[in-house]
Amino acid sequence: xxxxxxxxxxxxxxxxxxxxxxxxxxxxxxxxxxxxxxxxxxxxxxxxxxxxxxxxxxxxxxxxxxxxxxxxxxxxxxxxxxxxxxxxxxxxxxxxxxxxxxxxxxxxxxxxxxxxxxxxxxxxxxxxxxxxxxxxxxxxxxxxxxxxxxxxxxxxxxxxxxxxxxxxxxxxxxxxxxxxxxxxxxxxxxxxxxxxxxxxxxxxxxxxxxxxxxxxxxxxxxxxxxxxxxxxxxxxxxxxxxxxxxxxxxx
Amino acid sequence: xxxxxxxxxxxxxxxxxxxxxxxxxxxxxxxxxxxxxxxxxxxxxxxxxxxxxxxxxxxxxxxxxxxxxxxxxxxxxxxxxxxxxxxxxxxxxxxxxxxxxxxxxxxxxxxxxxxxxxxxxxxxxxxxxxxxxxxxxxxxxxxxxxxxxxxxxxxxxxxxxxxxxxxxxxxxxxxxxxxxxxxxxxxxxxxxxxxxxxxxxxxxxxxxxxxxxxxxxxxxxxxxxxxxxxxxxxxxxxxxxxxxxxxxxxxxxxxxxxxxxxxxxxxxxxxxxxxxxxxxxxxxxxxxxxxxxxxxxxxxxxxxxxxxxxxxxxxxxxxxxxxxxxxxxxxxxxxxxxxxxxxxxxxxxxxxxxxxxxxxxxxxxxxxxxxxxxxxxxxxxxxxxxxxxxxxxxxxxxxxxxxxxxxxxxxxxxxxxxxxxxxxxx
Numbered sequence: 014x015x016x017x018x019x020x021x022x023x024x025x026x027x028x029x030x031x032x033x034x035x036x037x038x039x040x041x042x043x044x045x046x047x048x049x050x051x052x053x054x055x056x057x058x059x060x061x062x063x064x065x066x067x068x069x070x071x072x073x074x075x076x077x078x079x080x081x082x083x084x085x086x087x088x089x090x091x092x093x094x095x096x097x098x099x100x101x102x103x104x105x106x107x108x109x110x111x112x113x114x115x116x117x118x119x120x121x122x123x124x125x126x127x128x129x130x131x132x133x134x135x136x137x138x139x140x141x142x143x144x145x146x147x148x149x150x151x152x153x154x155x156x157x158x159x160x161x162x163x164x165x166x167x168x169x170x171x172x173x174x175x176x177x178x179x180x181x182x183x184x185x186x187x188x189x190x191x192x193x194x195x196x197x198x199x200x201x202x203x204x205x206x207x208x209x210x211x212x213x214x215x216x217x218x219x220x221x222x223x224x225x226x227x228x229x230x231x232x233x234x235x236x237x238x239x240x241x242x243x244x245x246x247x248x249x250x251x252x253x254x255x256x257x258x259x260x261x262x263x264x
Numbered sequence: 265x266x267x268x269x270x271x272x273x274x275x276x277x278x279x280x281x282x283x284x285x286x287x288x289x290x291x292x293x294x295x296x297x298x299x300x301x302x303x304x305x306x307x308x309x310x311x312x313x314x315x316x317x318x319x320x321x322x323x324x325x326x327x328x329x330x331x332x333x334x335x336x337x338x339x340x341x342x343x344x345x346x347x348x349x350x351x352x353x354x355x356x357x358x359x360x361x362x363x364x365x366x367x368x369x370x371x372x373x374x375x376x377x378x379x380x381x382x383x384x385x386x387x388x389x390x391x392x393x394x395x396x397x398x399x400x401x402x403x404x405x406x407x408x409x410x411x412x413x414x415x416x417x418x419x420x421x422x423x424x425x426x427x428x429x430x431x432x433x434x435x436x437x438x439x440x441x442x443x444x445x446x447x448x449x450x451x452x453x454x455x456x457x458x459x460x461x462x463x464x465x466x467x468x469x470x471x472x473x474x475x476x477x478x479x480x481x482x483x484x485x486x487x488x489x490x491x492x493x494x495x496x497x498x499x500x501x502x503x504x505x506x507x508x509x510x511x512x513x514x515x516x517x518x519x520x521x522x523x524x525x526x527x528x529x530x531x532x533x534x535x536x537x538x539x540x541x542x543x544x545x546x547x548x549x550x551x552x553x554x555x556x557x558x559x560x561x562x563x564x565x566x567x568x569x570x571x572x573x574x575x576x577x578x579x580x581x582x583x584x585x586x587x588x589x590x591x592x593x594x595x596x597x598x599x600x601x602x603x604x605x606x607x608x609x610x611x612x613x614x615x616x617x618x619x620x621x622x623x624x625x626x627x628x629x630x631x632x633x634x635x636x637x638x639x640x641x642x643x644x645x646x647x648x649x650x651x652x653x654x655x656x657x658x659x660x661x662x663x664x665x666x667x668x669x670x671x672x673x674x675x676x677x678x679x680x681x682x683x684x685x686x687x688x689x690x
Contacts, residue, residue, distance in 0.1 A: 063644050066636075091646035103641040107659025113642070116655065121646035156659075173645060 014212035015039040015062075015181050020073035022054075022061050031057045033237035034073065037214075039181070044213040046223055048248060049234035050256050055216045056100060058234075059185040063097040064090050077181055091117075092124035096179035098170040100186040105157040110169070113157045114139060118176055142175040146202050164195030171202035182206070183214045188222035200225030220252035233259050271305035275402075277325045278306055282410045289382050290374075293389035297408035300393070304402040313399055316579040316611040317521055317550040322403060322495045327439035327465030330491035330518075339430070340459045340485045340680060344672060346428040347371075349415060353433060353463050354440020356413050368421030369454065374414035374443060384416040384445045391471040391499035395525035399554065404497040404523070407469040411443030419452040419478070426455035426481075431462035433489055438463035444470045448478035450503070455670070456480070461487025461517075466494040476503040476530055482510040483673050485680065486517060490546065493519040504530030504559070511668045513677050514541035514549055515684045521550040528555070528562040528590075538567040538667035542681065543576035543608075544688045550579035551599075557590035557620075566597040569664040571657055572608035573688070583615040586623050593618075595625035602660045603631055604653075604690075654685040 015037070022032040031054045039045050049055050061068050062075060064087035075082050082090050105113065119129040130138070143153060146168045158166050167187055174182055184203065188196050203226050207213070215226055223231070223245065231247040232239045235256070240263045241247065251259065279301070284294055307319035321328050349371070350360035356373050364371040377384065389408040395401060417427060429444075440463035448454060452475070462468070474480050486494065494517065500508050514520055526535045541549045555564045570578035580599035601610030612629040634656055642652035658681060665681070668674040 065640055065644075086649070087640060087643035088646050088648045088652075091644055097644055099641070099644075103635075103637045105635075105638045105641065105656070105659065107662040108655055112655075113645075116651070117642070117645035117647055120648060120651065124646065124648075177645065 014041045014078060015214070016076045018074050020058075020061070020075060021071040022057060022068050023071055025067050025069045030071075031068070031237055032061070035237070035239055037232065037239060039212045039214055041180075041212050042209040043229045044207065044215060044226060045230045045232065046215045046217060046228035046248065047232045047234050047239075048217060048220070048251055053234045054237040055234055056185055059097055059183050059216055062183060063087060063095065088120065088124070091177070091179075092121045094180035096174050096177055096182045098167075098174060098182065098184040098187050100189060102158050102166040102170055104159045106159050108157050110153050110155055110157050111139065114173060114176055117173070121177060139176060142172055145205065146172050146175070147198060148172055163190035164192070164198075167191060167195065167199050168202065171199055175202065175206060180210060181212045181214070183216070185216045186218065187215070188217055188219060196222060197225060220248040223248045235260055271308050274308065274323055275302065275306045278323055278406070281325045284409060285412065289385040290388050293385075294409045297389050297392070297405045300396065301402050301405040301409060304400045304405065306402050306406070313552070313581070316581070316613075317519070317548065321493055321519060322465070322467075322521070327437060327463070328493065329436045330433070330464035330489060330493070331436060332433060333461070333489040335488060337683070340676060341428055341457050341673075345425045346457065347423075347425055348428050348430065350430045350432065351413065351440075351442065351462070353435045353438035354413060354442055354466070366423050366425070368419065368423040368452070369427070370418045370420070371427070372416045374416055375412065377416055382416065383418055383447065387445050387447060387471055387473055388443070391473065391501055392469060392497070394501070394527065395497070395499045401497060401523060401525070403467060403495045404469050404499070407441055407443055407467050407497065411441045411469065414443040414445070417444065417446045417454070417456070419446070419448045419454040422453045426457050428457040428459075431458070431460035431466070431487070433461040433463055433487065433492060436464060439465045441467045442469070446470065446480070447473045448475055448480055450475045451477045453479040454481070456482050458482075458484040459487070461489035461492045462494065464492060466492065466496070468494070468496045470496075470498045472498065472500040472508070474500060474502045474506040474508050477505050478503070479507040480509070481669065483668055483677070484510070484512045485677070486512065486514040486520060488516045490516050490518060492517050495521045496523065498524045500526045500535070502526065502528050502530060502533040502535060505532045506530060507534045509536045509667065509669065510538070511664070511677070512539040513680060514539065515680065516543065516547060517549070518546050519548045521552065523552045524554070526555045526564070528557050528559055528564065531559045532561045533559065534563045536565040536567070536667050538565070538664045540569050540661045540664040540677070540681065541578065542571045542684050542688070543573070543578065545574040545576060547572070547576035548579070549577070551582070553582040555584050555595070557584070557586045557593045557595065559590060561592040562590065563594040564596070565667070566599070567664045567667055568599040569661045570601040570610060571604065571661065572601055572610060573604035575607040577608070578610045580610075580612045580614070580629070582613075582627075583617065584625055584627070586618040586620050586625065588619040590620045591622045593620060593623040593625065595623065597627035598663070599629045600660070601631045602657060603633055650689045653689070654682060657685055658682060
């Protein structure tokens, strides 16, 4: 699904290398988690994959089902099936949540040469999915993320994911700022989307999210590299002992 | 002294080319207006009120020719039920206009109403005269003196459809001066629509008397002709519990100066003035607004949004004057520009002058670029950069467009804005 090889990335504005050779293979149907201390490059990886400006790829590659995503515009990556659930979802005053969702869904369909969704069809689909995520009609009407609580913003991200039906989902610290109940709701939303044809990359600081979204593979990232990979037990090790032991072990 | 001499020569040159329509009930008002403009002199670049907008092409003897702009767009407001009044290069076109009779309103053509005693006699030039204090508006006085056409609209009830004034531009050298007078009787309600480029140079004045409990809606779309020039004035006087709402869309036009002068004279009156303008390249747009609160408990809102690119210039001069006894005034003013590149500029002069002690007045003015984070967010969801930028631009303009109460009119304006943005993508 997603194949990252020897990815090197620096900040465009300053001479600072953030990713120093990331290798990662995410298969369809699998959930991979990346954990790591602050500043290890986890969020940078998600931004680079989704096409945010300000980063320069100095070496390596990232292929989504064989296609070079690093060469694509952000909207092309989205149409190709890549989705990033933002750590900090952006507020867009003046743009209604429904308008935003429908514009996005139809823009992707158009880019893929598919027929656009009719207003009625769209409304039906969004209502059903919103209900599962406990997103009420008022939240759908309000401007995108404006005045939303932390939990509402994250639920709104998952709603977008559910509507856009991406093949490769990247969740960037989706658990940050959530209480236990909100996290459960978000995790349920994600779990409902798990399927054979879809890959997940879950970036998190803490193991607790992984209690709810059970990963197949856990990677530890430090100083711009994946330093250790293993099964779900690796997340528990981090929870119990912190990163210190693992980092010392691989140093 | 050189300034004064220059002013006189500009004024003389301009007035020399015009002739005062003689006779009829408006003659006295026209002569008085001529005396006013002679005393004031036409605007000069050095005048404080014209600091940000060069008046020379508006005041020189002849209009700068403006190429006709062809577009295959359907006329705005074309789909609605309305009473059409058409002007071509500033001349009433009876053929193209509807029959002017409509229940709840009487409409006369200014040029034809000239011989009788007319209800408009007490109003023609009266609000304009009042609006000359404390700031001189010589182009409006010139208009009162020399207007060759226009309509006199007396609203006695609640006409079933809007009155739609359309201004066609067919001659490259046309120089039009139109003056409309609108009077709403107590409790009456009307919607007046205006659209079109009008002429190479257009001087238009609209005086609106809104009696107690009456409601006036005004939605205007200034034509897309690139080379047209316009100086327009609205003078309105509001009675007790009356409502005045005016919205203007301006797309293109090398020079537009829209002045709006409102006096709230009856308690609990409401005045909203809003504008959305979009300019690309050789575009200069000036909104100059002066709202005077002279009664208790009145509300006024000024909401102006400008989208500027490729060296376009936007100007806003907005004032709220609250007189000593105008307690419980609620005044709001916002002017904002979205600069789509580094070459464009927005010049704003917001002013508050308050003599009452129990008022709530706020004002703000900002200039900004497209929010890059919001743009990336939209693109990451699959919306390409062009449509994403348009969506954010429409969101920026929304606060102004939402001032239009009627949903159909609001949609029509939004559609025009969206189409313009799509055509003008980089």
